[in-house]
Amino acid sequence: MNSSKEKIRKTRIESYDYLKQGFFSNALRALRLFKRSLLYTSYRNFGFPRLPPCFVRMSVTNICDNKCTMCGIWKVYLRNPEKRKEEVTFNEFKKFVEKNSKFLDLLGISGGQVTMRKDAVKMWELLSKSGQNVDWNTNAVNLPKVKKCIT
Numbered sequence: 001m002n003s004s005k006e007k008i009r010k011t012r013i014e015s016y017d018y019l020k021q022g023f024f025s026n027a028l029r030a031l032r033l034f035k036r037s038l039l040y041t042s043y044r045n046f047g048f049p050r051l052p053p054c055f056v057r058m059s060v061t062n063i064c065d066n067k068c069t070m071c072g073i074w075k076v077y078l079r080n081p082e083k084r085k086e087e088v089t090f091n092e093f094k095k096f097v098e099k100n101s102k103f104l105d106l107l108g109i110s111g112g113q114v115t116m117r118k119d120a121v122k123m124w125e126l127l128s129k130s131g132q133n134v135d136w137n138t139n140a141v142n143l144p145k146v147k148k149c150i151t
């Protein structure tokens with residue numbers, strides 16, 4: 001009987017710690033954004049202080065497994081196969097994240113279908129380890145890879 005009560009108590013403590021951690025993390029983000037909004041207003045009105053961007057959307061590929069009529073991104077490499085060599089490499093991506101994640105509030109990854117890259121999971125893991133908030137567009141056709149990234 002005591003062991004089950006102890007398990008419940010331990011679970012409650014762990015849950016509370018998790019919620020507390022999430023609350024403080026979100027509160028700090030909110031304070032940072034509030035401060036940034038004041039600085040941004042000052043910059044818009046007076047031209048100072050200069051601020052680095054807080055959001056970046058990076059296109060990492062033009063490959064896509066859908067052929068949507070409203071989007072022709074899947075045609076990019078068909079028309080010009082040499083463009084594939086211009087894709088961001090994982091090392092370039094890693095350098096960018098390491099250099100800029102300190103001041104970014106959100107890093108968006110897009111392009112064609114990001115999960116079609118062989119190193120998509122590595123990119124996701126790098127962003128998770130850096131503590132970066134991530135916005136990642138996907139058509140969810142490749143659900144096993146998407147699931148692997150978000151779990």
